[in-house]
Every structure is written in structure tokens, then in C-alpha cells.
Amino acid sequence: MTETTAGDFIADAVRADNATGTYKGRVQTRFPPEPNGYLHIGHAKAITADFGIAEQFGGVCNLRFDDTNPDTEDVEYVEAIIDDIAWLGFSPAKVLYASDYFQALYDWAEALIVNGLAYVDDQDQETISVQRGGYGKPGVESPYRNRTPEENLDLFRRMRDGQFADGEKVVRAKVDMQSDNMQMRDPVMYRIRRGHHHRTGDQWVIYPTYDWAHGQSDALEGVTHSMCTLEFVSHHDLYDWFLNHLELPYDKPQQFEFARLELTHTVTSKRKLRQLIEDGIVTGWDDPRMPTLQGLRRRGYPASAIRAFCANVGVNKTNSRHSLEELEAFVRTDLNRVAQRRMGVLHPLKLVIDNWPTEDGRTLAEARQENPDAVGVAQFFEVANNPENSEDGTRQVPFAGQIWIEEEDFAEVPPPKFFRLSVGKEVRLRGAYLVTATGVVKDESGRVVEVHATYDPASQGGNAPDGRKVKSTMHWVSAAHGLDAEVRLYDHLFATEIPGETTGDPLDDLNPHSLDIVSAKVEPELGKARPGDVVQFERVGYFAADKDVPMVFHRTVGLKDEWAALQKRAA
Numbered sequence: 001m002t003e004t005t006a007g008d009f010i011a012d013a014v015r016a017d018n019a020t021g022t023y024k025g026r027v028q029t030r031f032p033p034e035p036n037g038y039l040h041i042g043h044a045k046a047i048t049a050d051f052g053i054a055e056q057f058g059g060v061c062n063l064r065f066d067d068t069n070p071d072t073e074d075v076e077y078v079e080a081i082i083d084d085i086a087w088l089g090f091s092p093a094k095v096l097y098a099s100d101y102f103q104a105l106y107d108w109a110e111a112l113i114v115n116g117l118a119y120v121d122d123q124d125q126e127t128i129s130v131q132r133g134g135y136g137k138p139g140v141e142s143p144y145r146n147r148t149p150e151e152n153l154d155l156f157r158r159m160r161d162g163q164f165a166d167g168e169k170v171v172r173a174k175v176d177m178q179s180d181n182m183q184m185r186d187p188v189m190y191r192i193r194r195g196h197h198h199r200t201g202d203q204w205v206i207y208p209t210y211d212w213a214h215g216q217s218d219a220l221e222g223v224t225h226s227m228c229t230l231e232f233v234s235h236h237d238l239y240d241w242f243l244n245h246l247e248l249p250y251d252k253p254q255q256f257e258f259a260r261l262e263l264t265h266t267v268t269s270k271r272k273l274r275q276l277i278e279d280g281i282v283t284g285w286d287d288p289r290m291p292t293l294q295g296l297r298r299r300g301y302p303a304s305a306i307r308a309f310c311a312n313v314g315v316n317k318t319n320s321r322h323s324l325e326e327l328e329a330f331v332r333t334d335l336n337r338v339a340q341r342r343m344g345v346l347h348p349l350k351l352v353i354d355n356w357p358t359e360d361g362r363t364l365a366e367a368r369q370e371n372p373d374a375v376g377v378a379q380f381f382e383v384a385n386n387p388e389n390s391e392d393g394t395r396q397v398p399f400a401g402q403i404w405i406e407e408e409d410f411a412e413v414p415p416p417k418f419f420r421l422s423v424g425k426e427v428r429l430r431g432a433y434l435v436t437a438t439g440v441v442k443d444e445s446g447r448v449v450e451v452h453a454t455y456d457p458a459s460q461g462g463n464a465p466d467g468r469k470v471k472s473t474m475h476w477v478s479a480a481h482g483l484d485a486e487v488r489l490y491d492h493l494f495a496t497e498i499p500g501e502t503t504g505d506p507l508d509d510l511n512p513h514s515l516d517i518v519s520a521k522v523e524p525e526l527g528k529a530r531p532g533d534v535v536q537f538e539r540v541g542y543f544a545a546d547k548d549v550p551m552v553f554h555r556t557v558g559l560k561d562e563w564a565a566l567q568k569r570a571a
């Protein structure tokens with residue numbers, strides 16, 4: 001799977017390193033999620049880039065959990081992340097944990113302290129943050145900045161031994177309080193925090209910050225090219241500063257920053273996604289409306305479509321928001337190739353074929369005088385499962401004198417250019433017969449509840465023997481054979497393209513109609529659908545069988561290529 005664009009700037013840098021022998025041809029990357037939530041479509045881009053570069057240059061990519069914050073992390077997320085990466089189609093060379101380096105990081109911190117490059121500060125977070133100043137505003141040195149290495153070492157060991165309360169002291173790197181780069185103004189390396197860690201338990205009461213853990217973990221593992229998103233550009237100098245002052249087991253890794261992936265009508269922040277769950281707006285991380293890999297997967301998105309989309313987005317240096325329709329176009333292209341065709345009627349309306357034969361030679365109309373549920377003779381049509389792939393074979397679809405058609409395929413008073421069914425009009429029932437509507441039955445409110453029709457017995461297969469033109473082909477389900485299904489129709493979770501653009505809070509822009517549940521009638525073959533199977537309901541869209549509940553189908557995506565339409569409009 002070499003899906004990374006050959007021309008991207010990180011690949012160029014690797015090529016240059018290989019040419020000069022910086023890492024003696026070695027290429028090692030890592031994907032470093034914090035296990036505090038589920039992976040989303042943005043992470044898929046990072047995964048594609050991290051694994052892609054390694055693969056492109058015959059290197060390795062590890063999965064490293066950035067598990068340095070006991071308060072928010074959990075083994076539930078660790079397991080889900082491992083599972084999601086495998087589903088997406090990537091295999092980490094190793095699964096590693098930053099928490100395995102807590103001792104090594106501690107030892108390195110002692111070395112910095114001994115060399116006068118780090119100190120213990122007794123001030124609280126707020127004071128430290130005020131003293132940092134801002135751009136063009138000088139920083140103020142901490143009154144504890146010039147403690148001796150001996151005193152710092154003693155205090156640091158006592159911090160580790162649990163002799164101070166949470167938040168009572170921190171360790172800071174002694175860099176430059178006047179730097180134009182705020183990250184360099186003596187950043188915090190350790191905090192005291194009595195949280196139970198999902199792997200190290202209560203062994204540690206001091207935890208390293210992101211900045212102190214990240215680059216050092218890279219260095220300990222032998223990472224060569226360390227990729228992260230653009231918000232870490234300002235941390236780049238600090239990444240280098242730490243590594244320049246430590247004795248490293250391998251050649252010094254380099255940090256590269258690329259653009260985050262954002263999608264229209266979508267948020268990709270774990271904090272916001274968690275809020276959607278907590279507020280009961282979605283049912284969980286795997287709600288099919290969520291941009292999480294678990295959500296997209298349950299919705300029926302193929303992993304290959306997500307990979308192809310990410311490869312197409314590429315690795316770049318400007319943040320951009322891609323159209324959700326663009327991702328959907330990749331999904332549709334994939335599914336059109338692989339999804340088997342079925343028939344399902346989402347808003348069923350009964351069609352009764354009055355001249356349909358019954359076993360005793362009467363017409364259905366006659367038989368129904370006695371038994372309104374009579375359907376007459378059953379026939380079975382052999383239908384191709386997938387016109388795009390003959391290897392998918394055929395199936396038998398039952399047909400009889402009462403069938404379900406789509407409510408919107410019939411009009412009592414047809415508007416102009418309505419080519420589907422109305423009284424006096426002839427249409428084709430896909431793969432079955434030509435039928436002509438003859439009348440309707442209404443309920444007390446005047447709603448059409450039954451359409452009556454006659455069929456042309458010579459049109460079996462759906463073609464008129466005399467070659468007369470029949471414009472419309474409709475899908476259908478035999479009423480006596482069809483199964484009941486619950487179909488969940490999804491729309492954007494957020495109504496606006498950029499959720500939160502005006503108020504700052506994406507939740508202000510929620511689409512109140514993101515889920516519509518309908519009771520559908522589907523052909524019997526769908527009773528055999530396995531969890532997660534994705535099929536095309538002809539003329540309607542692609543649908544995924546739920547992973548847990550039988551006969552529940554999620555609409556993956558519609559049939560219309562909205563991306564092509566958007567591009568045409570833009571051109």
C-alpha cells in the first residue's frame with residue numbers, strides 16, 4: 001500500500017537524508033495518539049502519512065501511545081485505537097507506550113538538573129503563566145530559577161517520592177525567558193499529580209508534559225522523521241533544544257509539521273466529540289453520524305475509501321477544510337464496485353395487480369373478494385447481484401400480485417415531467433413486468449393507501465414485446481415475501497459548513513434532523529445480511545447492516561455524486 005503522494009515535502013526530506021546518509025538510510029516513523037478518545041478521520045490522515053512514509057522508504061512505523069496524562073486516559077481507548085488502525089489496513093511494527101519511558105525520562109531530567117538546565121519552581125501555574133509574558137512583552141524570571149543543582153536535585157527526588165502535594169511544585173527547563181517563542185520561556189517538564197495511571201498504576205506521582213515526553217520518546221525509540229500537526233510548529237525549537245542537551249542512543253530525530261485535516265459539517269476534536277456523546281446528541285463514539293473511524297465503519301465506509309481519500313488529500317503545509325462530499329465520492333466509487341444490489345422500499349405503498357393469476361384460475365381481483373390478502377401465484381426472477389462484477393452471481397427474487405412500491409413513485413395528480421406511475425401510465429417493475437395503474441383506494445383522510453394496476457403477461461423480464469417505449473423503471477418488493485427492516489437515514493450532524501464559525505461553539509450549529517428512522521420493506525435476501533455488510537438498495541443508496549441488531553440498516557451514502565455537482569458549480 002504505497003498511497004503517500006510521492007512529491008510531498010516530508011518524502012522530499014527523507015530522500016535528502018538518504019542522499020546525505022544522515023540516518024544511514026534508516027527511516028523510522030511513529031503514530032502517537034493519546035489514548036483519551038477514539039480515532040477520527042483526521043487521525044486517518046496522520047496514520048496514512050506516518051505509515052505511508054515508512055512503507056515508501058522501506059522503513060518501519062510504530063504505534064506509540066502518548067499516555068502521559070493519567071486523568072484522561074483509559075485502556076478502553078488503547079484497545080479501540082489498536083483495533084481501528086488494523087481495520088484501516090495498517091500494521092504497526094511495534095506497539096509502544098510513552099509510560100514505559102517514565103524512568104528513562106526521569107533519569108534524563110536529573111541529568112538536565114545536574115547540568116544546570118532545569119530547576120524546581122514552587123510557584124503555581126497561574127503565576128508562571130503571567131510571568132511568561134507574551135509576544136513583545138518581556139518574560140519575568142522565577143525567583144526559584146537560580147537554585148543550585150544540588151538543591152534542585154534534592155527537591156526533584158522528593159517530588160518523585162511523593163513528599164509534596166499535587167500542584168505544589170513543578171520542574172521547568174531553563175531555556176530563555178526573553179525568547180520570542182513563548183514555548184522557550186522555561187517550559188514545564190513535570191507536574192505532581194496523584195492520578196491512577198492505566199499502565200503504571202500508582203507508581204508515579206510526577207508526570208511529564210507533552211513537550212518533555214514527546215521528542216525524548218522519539219529519541220529513545222530511534223525515530224528518524226517525527227510528524228505532527230501544524231500547531232506544533234511553535235514547539236519545534238523546544239523539541240530540538242531538549243535533544244541537543246541530552247545524550248541520545250540514536251541519531252537525533254527531526255520534527256515535521258503538516259496540516260490538520262478538517263471536513264465541512266464536521267468537528268474533529270476529541271473534546272467536542274465527547275461532548276456530543278455526553279449531551280446525548282449521538283449514541284456513542286460509534287454513532288454512524290460521528291467522524292470517528294468506529295462511526296464511519298458502522299456507517300459502512302470502506303477502509304480502502306478512507307485511505308484513498310487521505311492519500312488524495314496528501315501531506316501539505318496549509319490547513320484546509322475538505323468537502324464532506326469529496327470523502328463521500330470516494331466511498332461511492334468503492335461501493336459501486338463491490339456492493340451487491342438489492343431492492344428495498346423505504347416508504348412503502350401497496351400496488352395490487354388485479355389481473356394477476358391465482359392457482360385456481362381466477363384473477364387476483366376475484367380472489368381478493370374473499371381474501372383481501374391473497375397474492376396469487378408466486379414467481380421467482382433470477383437477478384444479477386452486481387452488474388459491475390459477474391463473479392457475485394445471481395439470486396432469486398420473488399414476485400406476486402401484491403407488491404410494495406416507493407410512495408414517491410406514484411402521483412395521483414402527476415406534476416409536469418413526472419414519468420413514474422400515475423393512473424393510465426405504464427411503468428417497468430425492474431426485472432419483472434410492465435404495469436399500468438388503473439385506480440386508487442383512499443382512506444378517510446383522502447390519502448392513497450392502495451394503487452390498482454394491470455400487468456402485461458407478455459412483458460416478463462420488463463420488456464414490451466412490441467417494443468413500445470416505457471420510460472420509467474421502478475424498484476419493488478413482493479408484499480407476501482418482503483421483510484420488515486428499520487432503515488436509518490442520516491444527514492449532516494452540523495447544519496453549517498464550518499460548525500461554530502459564528503458563535504465559536506460548534507454545538508450551536510447542530511442539524512436537528514440528522515437522523516430519520518423509517519420502516520422499510522426489503523427483499524428476503526436481506527434477511528441473510530451479515531453484520532457490517534454493505535449493499536446498494538437500487539435507486540436509493542448504499543446501506544450497511546448494523547453490527548449488532550439484525551434488520552437495521554444505516555444509509556452509508558446516497559447514489560447521487562454531489563461532489564461532481566459541487567465542482568461543476570465552482571468551475
Ligand code: ATP
Pocket residue numbers: 031032033034035041042043045046066227228229259260261262268269270271
Ligand atoms: P484532538 O484535538 O482530537 O484531541 P490530538 O491531536 O490531541 O487530537 P492525538 O491523539 O494527540 O490527538 O493525535 C495523534 C496524532 O494524530 C498526532 O500526530 C496529531 O497531530 C494527529 N492528528 C490529530 N488530529 C488530526 C487531524 N485533524 N488531522 C491530521 N492529523 C491529526
Ligand code: MG
Pocket residue numbers: 034
Ligand atoms: Mg492531544
